[in-house]
Amino acid sequence: MLYTDKFYIDGKWVPPANSVLLKDVLNPATEEVIAQVALGTAEDVNRAVKAARRAFDSCSRTDPAARVAILGRIAEVYQRRSQEVADLMTQEVGIPSGPSLALQTGIAFRQLEQTIASLASMDFDLRRGTSMITHEPIGVCGLITPWNAPMIQIVCKVAPAIAAGCTMVLKPSELAPLNAAWFADVLDEAKVPAGVFNLVQGDGETVGATLSAHPDVDMISFTGSTRAGIAVAKAAADTVKRVTQELGGKSANVVLPDADFESVIPKGVMGSFRNSGQSCIAPTRMLVPRARLDDVVRIAKATAEGVVVGDPKAADTILGPVANRAQYDKVQRMIGQAIEEGAQLVAGGPGRPTGLTCGYYVRPTVFVCKPGMTIARDEVFGPVLVILAYQDEDDAVRIANDNPYGLGGYVQSADPERARRVARRLRTGRVDLNYPAYDPAVPYGGYKQSGNGREYADFGIREYLETKSILGYSSV
Structure with missing residues (x-):
């Protein structure tokens, strides 16, 4: 009962x-x-x-x-x-x-x-x-x-x-x-x-x-x-x-230059949107080589715009609504603040997706921004991804660790040893290398806040x- x-x-x-x-x-x-x-x-x-x-x-x-x-x-x-x-x-x-x-x-x-x-x-x-x-x-x-x-x-x-x-x-x-x-x-x-x-x-x-x-x-x-x-x-x-x-969390997804971008970027975008972005370990900060930024933006935009948002009972729905009115309002405020602070809007943006007039639906949103912007530092808890450019591996690690949170981290590389090396430098309780399968036998928890x-x-x-x-x- x-x-x-x-x-x-x-x-x-x-x-x-x-x-x-x-x-x-x-x-x-x-x-x-x-x-x-x-x-x-x-x-x-x-x-x-x-x-x-x-x-x-x-x-x-x-x-x-x-x-x-x-x-x-x-x-x-x-x-x-x-x-x-x-x-x-x-x-x-x-x-x-x-x-x-x-x-x-x-x-x-x-x-x-x-x-x-x-x-x-x-x-x-x-x-x-x-x-x-x-x-x-x-x-x-x-x-x-x-x-x-x-x-x-x-x-x-x-x-x-x-x-x-x-x-x-x-x-x-x-x-x-x-x-x-x-x-x-x-x-x-x-x-x-x-x-x-x-x-x-x-x-x-x-x-x-x-x-x-x-x-x-x-x-x-x-x-x-x-x-x-x-x-x-x-x-x-x-x-x-x-x-x-x-x-909370604001997990960095470090995409190293040798990764297969056509494969790892869509997975990273969808990983940040999963459960309508309401996951504290979601890879919501995508760190990419500055020289490949245009490629990343192209792939991320196409991926986000292909996401089906709608009735959670429908078979083809990928993202449902966020869970409540307060969360919807918070996500909308943070999207608006990001635009005001000068973040580059790649996909999505304020308001509901086209055709949805009720329900707490959020447009799958992607920004390119600078590390100091609010959207790059604070947890959104909605389907919002930020892309950050780095100069080299040391710069990527610095940006990843320059955050009050330390729950999760992600590293993408064709070289397993390089991925392991970067993983050891991330100040987080968990690091996923090349999108591995879920493992219930390992501990889960965070560093810092x-x-x-x-x-x-x-x-x-x-x-x-x-x-x-x-x-x-x-x-x-």
């Missing part, structure tokens, strides 16, 4: 503690109301945290095999019902139907599978001489997730928390609540023990802030904007809880563990 007017607390769907405040959930393709979600209060958070605290004693003492079994049941139900959540994300976030199932839903499932495999092979104890070093669940975790890739972000927090033996309270984005309610129903069907997972819908100012500052919450895992991440960290500071964050901590696989599980040293554990 898909409840948005109730919260999932202690293994049951329960009404809000106080008089309910409902928020409309809009379909970004039509701007029509498709649901209403109840916004929780501090009392709802308190109830959920108490349930998680009660469950922690028994949950923390389960062995890894029992937790593997729980995650296996979740994976079975998730896979069987995956079309449901793909459809929900198309409705509430505007992700086209194909990518919603194959990429968003599919990547989340692969993360579930990888978490199970990582847990099954992890050793939580390490003998060192006569001492034992053991890793134990950190406690009750507050999980705060965004709207742009909602199911991926929920799974990559909930799954490792369960794997570690923690209990949790999830606060998803109030702008994309349907998929979170669906996921709670999946966990209920999978018979996750009561109190291990709890869901409280609500906004950041109330539910998020209460969760972050709560004295009985031992850890906060947050994904969202850098601005909101700073607020979460400040709220958590008084209780000295652990805070892990995956924040892109956050701290890592998600995915065993790296993600370890974020939910404390380290304990037991001296004199043995006599030899």
Whole structure:
């Protein structure tokens, strides 16, 4: 059952503690109301945290095999019902139907599978001489997730928390609540023990802030904007809880002179537009040799103008709308500011694509600009690519690193050793060489203002563990 007017607390769907405040959930393709979600209060958070605290004693003492079994049941139900959540994300976030199932839903499932495999092979104890070093669940975790890739972000927090033996309270984005309610129903069907997972819908100012500052919450895992991440960290500071964050990005795509431009430029353009540009690791800064700038502009323009934008349920749609009105307005402001600052508009521009009179649709946009321009430094979170010219390899690395963010990086070269050399110089948490296949077994996280901590696989599980040293554990 898909409840948005109730919260999932202690293994049951329960009404809000106080008089309910409902928020409309809009379909970004039509701007029509498709649901209403109840916004929780501090009392709802308190109830959920108490349930998680009660469950922690028994949950923390389960062995890894029992937790593997729980995650296996979740994976079975998730896979069987995956079309449901793909459809929900198309409705509430505007992700086209194909990518919603194959990429968003599919990547989340692969993360579930990888978490199970990582847990099954992890050793939580390490003998060192006569001492034992053991890793134990950190406690009750507050999980705060965004709207742009909602199911991926929920799974990559909930799954490792369960794997570690923690209990949790999830606060998803109030702008994309349907998929979170669906996921709670999946966990209920999978018979996750009561109190291990709890869901409280609500906004950041109330539910998020209460969760972050709560004295009985031992850890906060947050994904969202850098601005909101700073607020979460400040709220958590008084209780000295652990805070892990995956924040914004402005990833550089360094195209070296020996790359095949006719192949790598279109892939880079489409990579920056994927999910309507609403990906913090998108390659939104394309760095190219100055001598090849005209070629790059020609290819990028043709690629952008060939993108089909429209109804996310239509089979030929490549890009749907951005997810909400606030994001649409922000993207439009930043496109306008770029033009005012003198950036060269290559494709796209302000307003909706031709023929679309409603919905939060953005024209796929490409600029050529200088490194100091706002559009080249700040995260847009829309289908907007900036092209920057460099003189030589050292200049490319300098431009790539001259940014407050450090989440992702990309290098394109026909010479694998050269690509590796440049990758090692980029100050980012992840670098993709020549557009590789997705790998769920590697860590994900950023340098600088892109956050701290890592998600995915065993790296993600370890974020939910404390380290304990037991001296004199043995006599030899």
